Amino acid sequence: MDITTTQYxxxxxxxxxxxxDSATAPQLAKALDDITNAGRYRxxxxxxxxxxxxSAGLRVLIGTQxxxxxxxxxxxxxxxxxxxxxxxxxxxxxxxxFRFFDNVLDAVGSI
Amino acid sequence: MDITTTQYxxxxxxxxxxxxDSATAPQLAKALDDITNAGRYRxxxxxxxxxxxxSAGLRVLIGTQxxxxxxxxxxxxxxxxxxxxxxxxxxxxxxxxFRFFDNVLDAVGSI
Amino acid sequence: MSxxxxxxxxxxxxxxxxxxxxxxxxAEKCGLEPAAVYAVQLAVDEAFTNIIEHAxxxxxxxxxxxxxxxxxxxxxxxxxxxxxxxxxxxxxxPDFEADLEEREVGGLGLYFIHQLMDDVQFIxxxxxxxxxxxNLLRMxxxxxx
Amino acid sequence: MSxxxxxxxxxxxxxxxxxxxxxxxxAEKCGLEPAAVYAVQLAVDEAFTNIIEHAxxxxxxxxxxxxxxxxxxxxxxxxxxxxxxxxxxxxxxPDFEADLEEREVGGLGLYFIHQLMDDVQFIxxxxxxxxxxxNLLRMxxxxxx
Ligand SMILES: Nc1ncnc2c1ncn2[C@@H]1O[C@H](COP(=O)(O)OP(=O)(O)O)[C@@H](O)[C@H]1O
Ligand SMILES: Nc1ncnc2c1ncn2[C@@H]1O[C@H](COP(=O)(O)OP(=O)(O)O)[C@@H](O)[C@H]1O
Numbered sequence: 001m002d003i004t005t006t007q008y009x010x011x012x013x014x015x016x017x018x019x020x021d022s023a024t025a026p027q028l029a030k031a032l033d034d035i036t037n038a039g040r041y042r043x044x045x046x047x048x049x050x051x052x053x054x055s056a057g058l059r060v061l062i063g064t065q066x067x068x069x070x071x072x073x074x075x076x077x078x079x080x081x082x083x084x085x086x087x088x089x090x091x092x093x094x095x096x097x098f099r100f101f102d103n104v105l106d107a108v109g110s111i
Numbered sequence: 112m113d114i115t116t117t118q119y120x121x122x123x124x125x126x127x128x129x130x131x132d133s134a135t136a137p138q139l140a141k142a143l144d145d146i147t148n149a150g151r152y153r154x155x156x157x158x159x160x161x162x163x164x165x166s167a168g169l170r171v172l173i174g175t176q177x178x179x180x181x182x183x184x185x186x187x188x189x190x191x192x193x194x195x196x197x198x199x200x201x202x203x204x205x206x207x208x209f210r211f212f213d214n215v216l217d218a219v220g221s222i
Numbered sequence: 223m224s225x226x227x228x229x230x231x232x233x234x235x236x237x238x239x240x241x242x243x244x245x246x247x248x249a250e251k252c253g254l255e256p257a258a259v260y261a262v263q264l265a266v267d268e269a270f271t272n273i274i275e276h277a278x279x280x281x282x283x284x285x286x287x288x289x290x291x292x293x294x295x296x297x298x299x300x301x302x303x304x305x306x307x308x309x310x311x312x313x314x315x316p317d318f319e320a321d322l323e324e325r326e327v328g329g330l331g332l333y334f335i336h337q338l339m340d341d342v343q344f345i346x347x348x349x350x351x352x353x354x355x356x357n358l359l360r361m362x363x364x365x366x367x
Numbered sequence: 368m369s370x371x372x373x374x375x376x377x378x379x380x381x382x383x384x385x386x387x388x389x390x391x392x393x394a395e396k397c398g399l400e401p402a403a404v405y406a407v408q409l410a411v412d413e414a415f416t417n418i419i420e421h422a423x424x425x426x427x428x429x430x431x432x433x434x435x436x437x438x439x440x441x442x443x444x445x446x447x448x449x450x451x452x453x454x455x456x457x458x459x460x461p462d463f464e465a466d467l468e469e470r471e472v473g474g475l476g477l478y479f480i481h482q483l484m485d486d487v488q489f490i491x492x493x494x495x496x497x498x499x500x501x502n503l504l505r506m507x508x509x510x511x512x
Contacts, residue, residue, distance in 0.1 A: 006217075006220070008217075008219075008220030008221065009121070009220060009221055009222060010120070010121060010220075011220065013216075013220065019239065021235070021238045021239075021242075021267055021271070022235045022238060022267075022271040022274070022275075023235035023236050023238055023239070052242070052260075052263065052264075052267075054238075054264060054267045054268060054271065055268060055271075055328075055330035055331050055334055056271065058330060059327045059328055059330075062322075062325055062327050063327050065322060066322060066323065066325075066327075069322060084257075084260050088264065088334075091333075091334060091337055091338075092316070092330050092334075093316070093318040097322050097325070104216060105124075105215060105216050105219060106117075106119075108119075108216060108219050108220050109117070109119030109120060109121075109122065109124065109219050110119065110120055111120060130384065132380070132383045132384075132387075132412055132416075133380045133383060133412075133416045133419070133420075134380035134381050134383050134384070163387070163405075163408065163409075163412075165383075165409060165412045165413060165416065166413060166416075166473075166475035166476050166479055167416065169475060170472045170473055170475075173467075173470055173472050174472050176467060177467060177468065177470075177472075180467060195402075195405050199409065199479075202478075202479060202482055202483075203461075203475050203479075204461070204463040208467050208470070
């Protein structure tokens with residue numbers, strides 16, 4: 001798994017490549033914690049290049065969403081979510097808890 | 112010439128396709144005026160698909176930049192500017208008057 | 223006639239990649255659709271993770287065996303460990319009604335396994351010679367008609 | 368030996384597309400580099416626009432003639448109109464030092480033409496039979512050595 005982070009004016013873009021499982025999820029959690037610990041709570045996750053995501057990844061997503069939405073200070077937005085990953089989010093009942101965008105540009109523009 | 116406008120939270124993205132000359136520049140001016148007349152002064156011009164631009168186009172750019180920068184309320188940002196168009200901007204001495212971005216995403220993220 | 227393939231891995235998360243690739247290859251060989259192949263990978267990943275976390279209490283050099291049987295109309299996967307047994311019937315379903323703040327961050331693995339596979343069975347086998355229990359998780363994914 | 372090609376257009380902005388295509392084709396035929404072809408298009412666009420706006424005082428059915436000569440080492444383009452003559456030497460250069468608020472929005476066309484072409488000449492010819500003056504703008508773009 002590879003993570004690329006870009007800090008924008010109103011948001012942070014986090015692009016993940018590869019597989020998010022119990023082995024790699026801690027790395028994703030760390031990248032997201034670094035952002036929220038810096039007081040930045042508007043995060044766009046670009047999942048286009050994610051091939052696999054287990055519940056370990058979902059756990060990181062929901063944990064970060066809780067942190068970001070607290071006190072209304074921000075949110076995690078999901079962009080370019082592949083069908084398989086979306087199906088898992090749906091199975092977990094997470095779809096109503098996130099805003100989804102088909103492309104990163106619209107996501108960055110929306111926040 | 113085709114113009115596509117997308118309203119984002121902090122900016123308006125204006126994508127131009129084709130040729131900007133004395134025949135088509137008024138159409139671009141109108142699209143930009145519509146935005147500034149609505150009180151929105153942060154405009155990103157995506158020039159990637161512009162094949163030709165004469166001084167009639169430059170005139171529209173500089174006029175809109177004046178409107179946007181007045182009272183510090185915004186700016187026109189130029190994104191994905193083709194070499195030929197950049198050369199003309201340089202010839203006109205306009206390069207110091209705009210911020211340039213290689214891609215639209217970074218431009219939208221910066222504003 | 224059915225073929226059986228078995229691999230054994232140390233109980234480490236770094237082996238998730240390997241066990242997912244192993245079952246994906248056999249799921250394809252078995253003739254499952256791409257979406258079903260992915261479902262098998264996800265279920266096995268969740269089960270393997272649970273064994274490491276709960277049966278063995280964390281990563282270790284203990285073993286996890288993955289046995290795959292390709293049958294005419296299904297793939298049967300059995301994961302075997304000799305860690306702590308548990309009572310699957312005592313595990314509650316995730317609460318899908320809870321809003322964000324109340325949503326538990328965990329508790330999805332077992333639910334996923336049940337949703338993704340057509341048949342799921344936990345079998346706990348006493349091993350008198352070692353005095354230990356070994357745990358089998360048998361999961362079946364059937365081909366679409 | 369040189370070849371000459373001429374087209375005549377009504378003084379309308381919609382013809383900019385056509386005259387740019389016309390000169391681009393001949394610039395390529397002449398062997399100019401792609402960047403030089405673009406420079407020729409831009410210069411001709413600016414000159415054609417100036418004739419409509421300033422010589423004819425706006426769009427009309429008056430004529431603009433574009434004559435292209437392909438020479439061994441250069442393309443020579445002559446635009447001809449019979450509108451108002453003017454004194455090019457009286458036109459000031461744009462002020463590049465001015466900051467944004469002071470920058471004039473116009474005044475770039477003539478400057479571009481001079482910068483983009485290797486040789487630029489305005490010729491004003493009295494036409495005794497009509498009592499009018501006709502204006503020639505002769506622009507040369509030389510091939511790179
Ligand atoms: N292989 C196992 N061995 C022991 N306990 C297990 C096993 N799998 C699941 N459990 C128990 O079931 C609970 C729910 O598991 P699961 O749905 O995977 O969620 P999580 O692992 O996130 O807690 C676990 O917290 C654990 O107590
Ligand atoms: N073909 C022409 N006929 C008459 N006047 C011209 C012509 N070309 C240029 N001019 C004069 O020179 C000035 C500068 O021209 P130019 O640099 O093209 O800028 P602009 O057209 O934007 O004013 C014009 O405002 C006009 O007064």
